[in-house]
Amino acid sequence: MKYLKPWRSDGGGLLHLTILLSLAGLRLDLDLDLCLLLPPPTLLRDELLLGCDPTSPAYALSPYPAPGGWGRADQLHPKGREADPAAPPEGQLLREVRALGVPFIPRTRVDAWLVHRVAAGDADGAHGLLGAAAASSAGGVGAGVDGGSQAAPGGGGDPRASPSSPLAARQEEKAPAEQTARVPDADGRASEENEVLRERHEAVDHSSQHEENEQRVSAQEEKSLQQKNEDENKTADKPDWEAEKTTESRNERHLNGTDTSFSMEDLFQLLSSSQPENSVEGISLGDIPALPGSSNDGMNSSAHYNVNFSQAISHDVNLHEAMLLCPDNTFRRDPVVRTSQPQEPFLQLNSHTTNAEQSLPVANLTAFLPFVDNQMRNLTSEDFLHDLNINIFDEINLMSLATGDLDAMEVSQLFQEPDSDSGLSLNSSHNSTSITKSNTSHSICEEGATGYSSDPESLPHHNLEGAVGGNYPAPMGHRSDSGFCGDLAFQHVFHNHTYHLEPRALESNSESFSWPEKPEKMSRYLSDTERNLSRDERRAKALRIPFSVDEIVRMPVDSFNSMLSRHYLTDLQVSLIRDIRRRGKNKVAAQNCRRRKMDIILNLEEDVCNLQAKKETLKRERAQCNKAINIMKQKLHHLYHDVFSRLRDDEGRPVNPNQYALQYSHDGSVLIVPKELVTSGHKKENRKRKREGIEDGFH
DNA sequence: CACTACTGTCATAGT
DNA sequence: TAACTATGACAGTAG
Incomplete structure (x- = not known):
């Protein structure tokens, strides 16, 4: 879904949008058509018309730019498409359409061909031709990329896209048979028209299938509006038709708003000034399938083209009721916003969320979920729809994160960022470091688009980027400038469509949302499961990184590098x-x-403990030694006195121990010497020992 | 409310 | 030179 570029001069993005909305069972197509029809200032009005330069990107039916544009653009590129054998040359087609008196000029060759068939009475044929639009367009978004890349190698297709997608394989299989029967025109685009017309037919079929459900949803919405909207209490008291009238008149007031913004009236004047025979509704209706609520079948008569402008706007009511008004009607309309909506349709959609009161409670949005989900599931038998659903729900999931888990202010911030793809630079002011840490190798576009930061968690919008990450590679470096705004706008549109998500999807995606850095702020939003995740795990989830944090960290460097090269990662x-x-x-x-x-x-x-213990031990040992020494001294003292008591001099008298001392000689003999001699001898011996000790110390 | 332990992160130096 | 490791410093959080 990342690849859809609604704000383009060609009809492809519009076609995609219309088809996708039809597939979703929403009656949003007309309103969005009108919005999308509003050209950017730089867009020449003639680019909206059939007679534009065939080489112009506006002429291409593809919603993607021609070669050099961003990735996957090649799928619907005219080149490589098979010509519709029944399609007249474009000049003839235009002439015939004009000759039929159709009150408008079809915007594209497809529209012209459709109008030609319908106005000529071949309603069934036109109906049939219309049908294929969904398949082709949706396939162009998803599975059918690769076949187109073969057809238009210069189209900037994703080179890493698998060449074996089911639709591509089918296209390859049927290609030879069709080539034998085709009558290629000069441009080789006829087959493309045929295919797109068939896609449209399918879109119409899907639309008609959803008619009952849509009506039921609309009735519920109206009922909820009448019951719960205080601002519209009067309307609630009136019959349904009066309520509708009120709604319609409100839209007419919006239409006739006097603000200076680009109104629908301006659009009407713009388109009618150069092509007086054109009517706005004609142009828009050329792209839309049968309107479920119209009295006519829509495809059985050309009368459905004559829907007046106010009727068209009444579908705008359906659009906004389906998209923005919730059953309990907590959402208020803002006439100013709505009046200015045509100027920047998608940004206006954003503006709906700028009001805190206008944030969309998830519970209310889920009222649409069963219906949409069933419709989507019914379509999954088609390969292209498989991929389409993935892409749609990727986009839906991301949006649901913003709407379901952010408070109104954050949602409004998410939508208010006009310069960011996916609204990714919203929170940049919250984290200045994220900017300074941005990889300078990124282009400004990418930085703005992705809100590149080393800290994605600090940027709530990063999870939007996750839509293209992980298993859904995004050719980020292949965007054209013109596609950028369209991408932004288109994503916003689909973000609004994500209001129909299942609660479970909302919950699961709320896990992948990234939150402000403030943990206390985070805890307000995080579930218990999320709270148990680390910041990096939440970041990884937010960017849909297909590896666990544990893997990333523990992996050997070789495996890590090969892993990075194997997977296509942004x-x-x-x-x-x-x-x-x-x-x-x-x-x-x-x-x-x-x-x-x-x-x-x-x-x-x-x-320290060991040393302290050792110290205590040594202390104890020293005490024991001292104790033993004292005992020995005591014993020696006793022995000394005992010896002296037994000694006698030559005259037989006892020897006084205070005057004499015992001296042991080296040969073991014991001498009794006077103490004076022992003292002097000890001094000399001590001196001698000291000398010897000093000499030993030197050695 | 201050304190403390724990933890994650960053910057930087070293391997 | 890239990748990794080690570590001081800082900030946030919980008890």
Whole structure:
């Protein structure tokens, strides 16, 4: 869905939008048609008309730009398409259409061909031709990319797209048979017309299938409006038709609004000034399938082209009721906003959310879910719809994150960012570092588009980028400037359509939403499951990185690098993955570091304890030694006195121990010497020992 | 409300 | 030079 570019001069984006909305069972097509018809200032009015330069991008039926445009543009590129054998040359077609007196000029060759067939009475044929639009267009979004890339190698298709998608394979199979029967015109575009017309036919079929459900939904909406909208209490008291009238008149007031913005009236004048025979409704109706609420079958008569402008706007009511008004009608209309809506239709859709009161409660939005979901499921038998659903729901899921989990202010911020693809630069002011850390290798477009930051979590819009990440590669570097705004606008449109998500989808996607850095702020939004996730895990989820954080961190570097090269990842995803790996490894390193530090501290404490214990032991040993020494001294003292008591001099008298001392000689003999001699001898011996000790110390 | 422990992260130096 | 590790410093959070 990322690849849809609604705001384009050609009808392709519009066709896509119309078809997709029809597939979704929403009666949004006319309103969006009118919105989409409003040309950007730089768009020449003639580009809206059939007679534009065939080489102009506006002429191409593809919603994608020609070669050089952004990726997957090749799918519906005229080149490589088979010509419709029944399609007249474009000049003849135009002449015939004009000759039929159709009150408008079809915008594209497809429209012209359709009008030609219908006005000529071949309603069934036109109906049939219309049908194929959904298949082709949706296939162009999803599965059928590769066949187109073969047909238009210069179309900037995603080179990594699988060449074996089901639709591509089917196209390849049927191509030879059709080539034998085709009568290619000069441009080789006739087959494309045929195919797109067939797609439209399918779109109409789907639309008619959803008619009952749509009416039921509309009735419920109206009932809810009448019951719960205080501003419209009077309307609630009136019969349904009066309520509708009120609604319609309200829209007419919007239409006739006097503000200076680009109104629908301006559009009407703009288109009618150069082509007086053209009517606005004609142009828009040329692209829309049968309107469920119209009295005519829509395709059985050309009368449905004569819907007046106010009727067309009445469908605008349906659009906004379907998109923006919830059953309990907590959403208020803003006439000013609505009046200015035609100027910048998608941004106006954004403006609906700028009012806090206008934020869409998820519970209310889910009223549409069963219907839409069933319709989508019924269509999944088609390969293209498989891919389409994926893309749609990707887009839907992302939007649901914003609408379902953000408060009104954040939603409004999300939608207010005009310069960002996917509204990704919303929160840039909240995190200045995210800008300074942006990879300078990114172009401004990409940075703005992706809100590139090393800290995606700080940017709630990043999860939008996730729509193209993970398993849905996005050719980010192939956008044309013109496609940028369209992409932005178109995403916003589909974001609004995501209001029909299942609650489960909303919940699951709320997990992938990224939140402001403030944890206390986060806790308000995060579920218990989310709260258990680490920041990087939430970031990875937000960007839909198809690897677990644990994998990213623990993987060997070789495997890691090969993994990055194997998967098609956006720069933002790669950056986040590398950041996750770096942070994860650093986290482990920090844990190890702290563990080591704690180990060191514990070891030192243990050493201190051991040393203290050793000190105590030594103290005890010293005390024991001292005690033993004292005992020995005591014993020696006793022995000394005992010996002296037994000694006698030559005259037989006891020896006084205070005057004599015992001296042991080296040969073991014991001498009794006077103490004066022992003292002097001890001094000399001590001196001698000291000298010897000093000499030993030197050695 | 202050304090503390824990944890994640960043910057930087070293391997 | 890239990748990784180690570590100090800082900030946020919970008890």
